[in-house]
Amino acid sequence: MTDIPEGKDETLGDVLRQRGISRRSFLKFCATTASMMALPPSMIPTIAHALERAKKPSVIWLSFQECTGCTESLTRAHSVTIENLIFDSISLDYHHTLQAASGHAAEEARMAAMEENYGKYLLVVDGSIPLGNPGYSTIAGISNYDMLMETAKGAAAIISVGTCAAYGGIPHAKPNPTGAVSVGEIIKDKPIINVPGCPPIPVVITGVLTHFLTFGTIPELDHIGRPKVFYGQSIHDRCYRRTFYDKGQFAETFDDEGARKGWCLYKLGCKGPTTYNACATTKWNNGTSFPIESGHPCLGCSEPEFWDGGGFYKALSMPTEDISKTVIYTAAGAVAAGVAIGAIQKGRKNSAVASHSKTTIDDLEK
Amino acid sequence: MNEIDFLNWVRGPGFQIAVIIFVAGIIIRLVEILMLGRKPNLAEAKGSAMRSGLRTIFSRSIPEKSTFKRSTFVIVTGFIFHIGLLITIFFFTPHILLFKDVSGLSWPALPTPIVDAVTVVTIIALFLVLAHRMSNTVLRFLTNYEDILVWLVTILPLITGYFAFHRVGATAPTLLALHILSVELLLVLFPFTKLMHAFTIVLARWYNGAISGYRGVQS
Amino acid sequence: MTTHSVQFNIQIGDDLTWNVAPLLHEVKHALDNLIKNNETTIIDLRSIPLAPGEEDKILNILGQGEIKAQLYALGQSEIIETQYAGVWIVSHYNDENEIMGRFIEITSMPDILCSQTEDMIEARNHLSESLKEGQNIHESSVEKSA
Amino acid sequence: MSASLEKGINVLKEQVDSTVAAFFSSCVHCGMCTDACLFYTETGDPSKTPILKAEPLRRIWKSEYTLSGRIAKLFGLGKKVDEKLLTDWETLVYDSCTLCGRCSMVCPVGNDITLLIRKTREGMAAAGHAPEGLIAATKRSVTIGSPMGVKLPALQAQIRHVEKDTGLTIPVDVEGADYMLLLSSMEIMHFPEFIGAVAKIFNKAGVTWTLSSEAFEATNSGIQIGVSDIAAELVQRTVDAAEKLKVKTVISPECGHAYMAIRWDGPNLVGKSFNFKVRHILEVLDELRQQGRLKTSSMDTQKLTYHDPCQISRRGGVINEPRNLIGMFAENFVEMSDRGKMNWCCGAGGGVSSNERADEIRLKVFQRKKDQLDEIKPDAIISACSNCRLHLEEGLEEYGMDIPLLSLTEILAEHLED
Structure with missing residues (x-):
């Protein structure tokens, strides 16, 4: 995969035809792609037209403080799928986990790809970057920070895959021992597309790449850098259990009648109402289901700081701190303080009473 | 600070700070009032101060007929928004979860659509209250900045709550965070404004009832 | 009554059908539009939030008509005309038979069934090359037509 | 100071x-x-x-x-x-x-x-x-013993008139009597009939009672002006007299704030519970009625209503007693729309009547009472506070209405059986 000797100027259409993919297959691919990107079916011809002429881009994939879950998510399918097709069609010039090359050869491949496609390649990052100590995470002796800065320089755009790269992720969770930050906190002068999720839905990753290939631009992003087509609506708004929420029918435990009847999981800590992702419609495992459908509340993994939200099983309306303790301590302190303050005030009154000078009829006029 | 940070803050430290100020403020004020004390009444009693005091705590909620006729608007809108606040605060599932989390106590919720409708009615009633306050000569004369501030911090949680529930105007975490923040604002201002009447009303009515009842009049 | 080889979701209950009726109405309007203006409508079933069982419900209601075509391209696809002429269900699967997309097409003939110009050009080239080389002409009769 | x-x-x-x-x-x-x-x-x-x-x-x-x-x-x-x-x-x-x-x-x-x-x-x-007027009244209360400047000789003169009119003896300084009656200056000056009415009723009921020559004044300007020190001094005079005469009960006359002063504020002003009871004249009369010691012989056919004096009813707790008593002689009793504890003030209580500066507003707000009276158009109004009575008369005159004012004690006395 690191070795792409020729065909840099080939279009995607050329690649597909070379591989014996029929036009009909391509149409099928475009139809499912449109569906995946939540584009109206009327866009299918446009997508087909654009994709056919799309140039193969060069992609460099850097993995920093991460668990490889994002790569796993992406490469999970072991048969020829449409996502794989897309990936086959792009030139993944550098990927720590997937590339065969290692050591100097690997780094050389990265340098070569950067040089060759300077200003045009896509940089995909998964994992967060430790700022606490550069030694916390290095590749070939190069700190994550340095490698990111060096590679980002010539990138056309950066895709932060997974919540770690997008928002700091688990490494960023309190107390954040490594000083982990997201790509966006370091790189300010490049377009960054955040594809958060822990892991992100694989078709979302490919969807973003497809969009880039199809339209040559980055998709429209929301206020925290996520493509609106996938993250435009909350889990809650697309959830098939929404009617139960609206009706006020909730599962109280994981094994009660409500849980069996598929009632809303809000009380069990579902973060669907504040989580923006495509799970409820795109679903996982090629459309099989998504967490809520299998009876588990949404964790909110595509949102920043989801791990610091006070517990996965605490309802959104619950405070994240132990308020009952706060109330007890505060009340005890306040009673003591109140008595002290009250005593001072009572003393003030007593001294007013003590300094009372009797009013007689002669005192009524000034 | 992104919106989820914001939400986590209002659900966490923000809420804690608000609760501390609220609880400490309420208790200090109540202790402050009670510690001033009251001299025992040396006159021979004609009725029971205790019984009358207890009764007045409840009976003062029902206006006497001629008073109702004279202050109909204030009483009707007052009833609507107070009952509305009671329902929206204490009978909405997410709120009950909050109370359960803090106190361990739980009670049945009202169906969400009902709470939703009550919210709208309450908001309308509060707007009418303000309009009346601004148009009525007496109330305009009586009104000070605190009255407006209290009105604002009372209606804000209703409005933000309504928007958060219907998810319009901003992203859901922002709406929810704003709603919680508006409640925190209410909690923080509570002990230092006339909102305090929610607690001192028991004392005031008790005293009034006791003073009258001691003389043989049910007030 | 069910369509064959369609993967059904687990049926939980049918008290969630708040999107089924509006969708069927949309199909009806699309059919009107097809008859009057000869305009094709494609509805992406994935874009509509449906409860488990609701998609099946829709498919059951539309039923199966006279045509059922199977396509082998990047896995299987299934094109079925429902019992309502002009209303087609197009389902795409990958080669693991996982559903990739499902559309209701209101058209006289779904595009994907038609032979594509590019494929036909390729086919012709392929055929002429075969003829030029003269090989296998005798063994196999002409299988592909232009 | x-x-x-x-x-x-x-x-x-x-x-x-x-x-x-x-x-x-x-x-x-x-x-x-x-x-x-x-x-x-x-x-x-x-x-x-x-x-x-x-x-x-x-x-x-x-x-x-x-x-x-x-x-x-x-x-x-x-x-x-x-x-x-x-x-x-x-x-x-x-x-x-x-x-x-x-x-x-x-x-x-x-x-x-x-x-x-x-x-x-x-x-x-x-x-x-x-206000000047209240200061002056208070000064007279303390120095002369009455806000209106009524001295003992004036009372004695009125007693003589009453004794002559009724043929009854008005007991003064009788030690060991059950009741010691207080009087308001207004009664002494304007409504001496009240003394005769009480004498007549008590005589019929066989009650032992007395006036005190040292503390006959019931009103307490200290309460109205809001000087507890002076109010306490005035209450103390009554306490001393009651203790000296060893009476069981001190009776507050038909005067609202006088009742408030001696009944409810008194013990708290002087700082100790009384060793005698304090009752309003209407409470005493109602008690006699309950005991069957009061009998009326004639009924009044006029349309009568009762004006509740604020300090006696709402602030004092004497609400049912007047109605019980009125029931003894009134055939045609009508209540005003707001009555009892919700009555409307005549507009002259709380020292307003002693404050000349308030004369104008006091008559203006009388309109409220007038409206109430217009609703029921009574033939006569009964009240139990001479201050209310004086102001009601003045107000009715001001608004050109001709409705007589009656003291409950007096009208009851008139209807007693002979």
Whole structure:
């Protein structure tokens, strides 16, 4: 995969035809792609037209403080799928986990790809970057920070895959021992597309790449850098259990009648109402289901700081701190303080009473 | 600070700070009032101060007929928004979860659509209250900045709550965070404004009832 | 009554059908539009939030008509005309038979069934090359037509 | 020490207790007390809002007895009590409030607003902001023994007239009598028939009673002006006389604030419980009625109504007794729309009638009573407070209405069987 000797100027259409993919297959691919990107079916011809002429881009994939879950998510399918097709069609010039090359050869491949496609390649990052100590995470002796800065320089755009790269992720969770930050906190002068999720839905990753290939631009992003087509609506708004929420029918435990009847999981800590992702419609495992459908509340993994939200099983309306303790301590302190303050005030009154000078009829006029 | 940070803050430290100020403020004020004390009444009693005091705590909620006729608007809108606040605060599932989390106590919720409708009615009633306050000569004369501030911090949680529930105007975490923040604002201002009447009303009515009842009049 | 080889979701209950009726109405309007203006409508079933069982419900209601075509391209696809002429269900699967997309097409003939110009050009080239080389002409009769 | 702002402020500080703090903490500015106050309903002037009349006391409470007010004071914030405030408030507190207590009955949060205004008067008076008329009346009370300047010889003269008219002896300074009757100056001066009526009833009922030559005056200007020191001095005179004559019960006459002064405020002013009972004349009469010691022989066919004196009914607890008594002789008794504990004040109580400056407003707000009377158009009005009676007569004359005013005790005496 690191070795792409020729065909840099080939279009995607050329690649597909070379591989014996029929036009009909391509149409099928475009139809499912449109569906995946939540584009109206009327866009299918446009997508087909654009994709056919799309140039193969060069992609460099850097993995920093991460668990490889994002790569796993992406490469999970072991048969020829449409996502794989897309990936086959792009030139993944550098990927720590997937590339065969290692050591100097690997780094050389990265340098070569950067040089060759300077200003045009896509940089995909998964994992967060430790700022606490550069030694916390290095590749070939190069700190994550340095490698990111060096590679980002010539990138056309950066895709932060997974919540770690997008928002700091688990490494960023309190107390954040490594000083982990997201790509966006370091790189300010490049377009960054955040594809958060822990892991992100694989078709979302490919969807973003497809969009880039199809339209040559980055998709429209929301206020925290996520493509609106996938993250435009909350889990809650697309959830098939929404009617139960609206009706006020909730599962109280994981094994009660409500849980069996598929009632809303809000009380069990579902973060669907504040989580923006495509799970409820795109679903996982090629459309099989998504967490809520299998009876588990949404964790909110595509949102920043989801791990610091006070517990996965605490309802959104619950405070994240132990308020009952706060109330007890505060009340005890306040009673003591109140008595002290009250005593001072009572003393003030007593001294007013003590300094009372009797009013007689002669005192009524000034 | 992104919106989820914001939400986590209002659900966490923000809420804690608000609760501390609220609880400490309420208790200090109540202790402050009670510690001033009251001299025992040396006159021979004609009725029971205790019984009358207890009764007045409840009976003062029902206006006497001629008073109702004279202050109909204030009483009707007052009833609507107070009952509305009671329902929206204490009978909405997410709120009950909050109370359960803090106190361990739980009670049945009202169906969400009902709470939703009550919210709208309450908001309308509060707007009418303000309009009346601004148009009525007496109330305009009586009104000070605190009255407006209290009105604002009372209606804000209703409005933000309504928007958060219907998810319009901003992203859901922002709406929810704003709603919680508006409640925190209410909690923080509570002990230092006339909102305090929610607690001192028991004392005031008790005293009034006791003073009258001691003389043989049910007030 | 069910369509064959369609993967059904687990049926939980049918008290969630708040999107089924509006969708069927949309199909009806699309059919009107097809008859009057000869305009094709494609509805992406994935874009509509449906409860488990609701998609099946829709498919059951539309039923199966006279045509059922199977396509082998990047896995299987299934094109079925429902019992309502002009209303087609197009389902795409990958080669693991996982559903990739499902559309209701209101058209006289779904595009994907038609032979594509590019494929036909390729086919012709392929055929002429075969003829030029003269090989296998005798063994196999002409299988592909232009 | 003559009156000064400092003294007034100190007195206001003394007034604050848990009730005051609870009341001020609870006010929500709803304005319902305004609608309940005849000084607003008849003038339409929002500054007459009852709770606002206690503003000087509220400021003292806020700045001295609340943590937030205390902190504000440290920073020089918060509203102060100064000469200007007291000057501005003087007419509100003394001229535009009769301490009738109606606002205290309607306040939805339960504030006894009247108590707050009453306490505010304490500070106002100590700061030298009491009205001239009330100061003069108070001076006469202390020096002469009666706000109207009635001395013992004047009473004795009236007693002689009454004795002559009724043929009954009016006992004076009789030791060991069951009852000691107090009188208001107004009764002595304007309604001496009252003395005769009591004599007649008590004679019939076989009650032993007496007047005291040392403390016959029931009214207490100290209460009205709001100087507890003086009020206590005046109460003490009655206590001394009652103890000297060893009576079982002291009777307050038909005077509202006199009843309040001796019955409810008295023991608290002098700082100890009385070793005698205090009853209003109507309570005594109703007790006699219950015991069957009162019998009426004739009925009154006029359309009669009863005006509840505020301090006797709403603030005093004597509400059923007058109605029981009226039932003994009235065939055609009608109630006013707001009555009993919800009655409307005549407009002259709480020292307003002693305050010439308030003459105009007092007659203006009488309109409220007039409207009430217009609704039922009675032939005569019964009351049990000579101050109400005097002002009702004046008000009716002012509004060109001709309805006679009757004292309940007197009219009852007339209907007693011979």
